[in-house]
Amino acid sequence: MSLDSVLARIDQEMPQALDRLMELLRIPSISTDPAFKDDCQTAADWLVADLQSLGVDASKRETPGHPMVVGHVDGDGPHLLFYGHYDVQPVDPLELWDRDPFDPVLEDTPTGKVIRGRGSSDDKGQLMTFVEACRAWKAVHGTLPCKITFFFEGEEESGSPSLIPFLEEHKDELSADIALVCDTSMVSRGVPSIASQLRGMLKDEFTLTGPRIDLHSGHYGGPGLNPLRELARIVDSFYDAETGRVAVEGFYEGVHEVPDEQLRQWQNCGFDEGDYLGTVGYSQPHGEKAYSTLEQQWARPTLEINGLWGGYNGVGSKTVIPSKAHCKITCRLVGDMDPDALRDKIRKHVQDRLSPDLSVEWDNDLEGSRASVMNIARPEFESARQALSDEWNREAVFTGMGGSIPVVGFFKSILELDAMLVGYANEDDQIHSPNEKYDLESFHKGIRSWARILDALT
Incomplete structure (x- = not known):
């Protein structure tokens, strides 16, 4: 009363x-x-x-x-x-x-x-x-x-x-x-x-360097290694296109499945997947195919590319092979994922895929949180x-x-x-x-x- x-x-x-x-x-x-x-x-x-x-x-x-x-x-x-x-x-x-x-x-x-x-x-x-x-x-x-x-x-x-x-x-x-x-x-x-x-957060950023200076694409196009093309190849290697999973070895260590009772609540919570996706212009989800949209959003980790740049970005054309290419990434973490250990795994993934004459430099001032x-x-x-x-x-x-x-x-x-x-x-x-x-x-x-x-x- x-x-x-x-x-x-x-x-x-x-x-x-x-x-x-x-x-x-x-x-x-x-x-x-x-x-x-x-x-x-x-x-x-x-x-x-x-x-x-x-x-x-x-x-x-x-x-x-x-x-x-x-x-x-x-x-x-x-x-x-x-x-x-x-x-x-x-x-x-x-x-x-x-x-x-x-x-x-x-x-x-x-x-x-x-x-x-x-x-x-x-x-x-x-x-x-x-x-x-x-x-x-x-x-x-x-x-x-x-x-x-x-x-x-x-x-x-x-x-x-x-x-x-x-x-x-x-x-x-x-x-x-x-x-x-x-x-x-x-x-x-x-x-x-x-x-x-x-979800927790891990931020990282790296720069790939090929030639010591920007090169004329007429003089070096063909034999010259292009850091932007190499960056595209490495970024593509982060993902398994068939499953939608992140392909970095050990990425899912510390990730746990959602208990059945919580899944039941999520399935009956009134979430409208079509509205959630449609309001921003998507017709379907694009993440891990084995998991629902809510699971992907709340209980699964991600590796996202937040920025890619290099070479000439001004008006018109400039025929260069750039010396450097840059990439910003963030990961959303779940469960018991360790941001420090994950950072090492991502960096090893990139290092293992460097071509001859290509080097990588990482930003060491970025932090992570569980x-x-x-x-x-x-x-x-x-x-x-x-x-x-x-x-x-x-x-x-x-x-x-x-x-x-x-x-x-x-x-x-x-x-x-x-x-x-x-x-x-x-x-x-x-x-x-x-x-x-x-x-x-x-x-x-x-x-x-x-x-x-x-x-x-x-």
């Missing part, structure tokens, strides 16, 4: 909750542009004051960049660390916005009412779903349900340069039983999701999944994510914390793009969802 009272309070206070979100959205906290440094300070101050109004011992912590906001509430039961970020992406190109990006508005659309404005989905609207759930809980019970640490970052959209030093310096203060992260989306509209795995695999055997995950299912009136699913959220890996490596990623964004929210929006339903049911999760975890 106490949960029902909290949910009723959330419903009654939605206009006020929306007003508070709109107020936060009006602050142009663009972290990557120094012109908005004071606005990032203002956003941090706003959050500190809002948390303090809930009885949270909150403060602004200065860093070499934009400040962190940290708040603490004591209590019995589990200790939860909630993370979000208050900074937002730049708004360029401004001319593609239908209105001022920092003049948010509630707008009717064919799919329902949306909150239109920069940061509405990424991540202020999501961050405030948790804060508003805590507000309603405090209003009904007089206290929050357990010990909670609030941790809001101001540099997520600009590479988080202050994050690692801050986590290392404040490890004891930020330690908790589990981290909650609300910076993700639902797998499809109306399907609540908990991300159970994030995949993040959540321990969904922990009882908190199933409790949260059931809470989400109850709120959205359909089975919540453990999903994967094709990209990376670095803070999750840092929570694990520095704070030794597992993270539970629960977000209510939709794929059409246009985050990082003009006319960003957040569905009003996502905001409302997101608040209710966190209230249910708090109840389930405590």
Whole structure:
């Protein structure tokens, strides 16, 4: 019955909750542009004051960049660390916005009412779903349900340069039983999701050198080795055309198959493969033929060519055999793949295929990060999944994510914390793009969802 009272309070206070979100959205906290440094300070101050109004011992912590906001509430039961970020992406190109990006508005659309404005989905609207759930809980019970640490970052959209030093310096203060992260989306509209795995990343870059200088193709065409042609041959050797698999020896070491129960959830999660592919101009998937599109996106590793260049790229023709050819690659990692070991395997693959008179040079300043695999055997995950299912009136699913959220890996490596990623964004929210929006339903049911999760975890 106490949960029902909290949910009723959330419903009654939605206009006020929306007003508070709109107020936060009006602050142009663009972290990557120094012109908005004071606005990032203002956003941090706003959050500190809002948390303090809930009885949270909150403060602004200065860093070499934009400040962190940290708040603490004591209590019995589990200790939860909630993370979000208050900074937002730049708004360029401004001319593609239908209105001022920092003049948010509630707008009717064919799919329902949306909150239109920069940061509405990424991540202020999501961050405030948790804060508003805590507000309603405090209003009904007089206290929050357990010990909670609030941790809001101001540099997520600009590479988080202050994050690692801050986590290392404040490890004891930020330690908790589990981290909650609300910076993700639902797998499809109306399907609540908990991300159970994030792919890691490996970046590398190499240059092939043939002749010591660019050569006249009339003088050396034929006997001369062409680094661009050699690069095309080596890139082609990365892949098995029949299976779609990466052909680098040992590439799949540390990759695990998806458990049957997760595959069942993925198969029934409402994902529309045709829409996913068709909206970007594909008629069919082009990866590993033995795996579904969702498996390829969430649970399989990749080796992608991100850039190839060399020779003459100007207007008209220049008849040269170039001295050098360049290639940028990235790999998305899953499971227990080791980025350092994989880098060695890729480099050996290239080295073994060099022709006479061809040399390779690698960029040694690029780093890699492991995949993040959540321990969904922990009882908190199933409790949260059931809470989400109850709120959205359909089975919540453990999903994967094709990209990376670095803070999750840092929570694990520095704070030794597992993270539970629960977000209510939709794929059409246009985050990082003009006319960003957040569905009003996502905001409302997101608040209710966190209230249910708090109840389930405590």
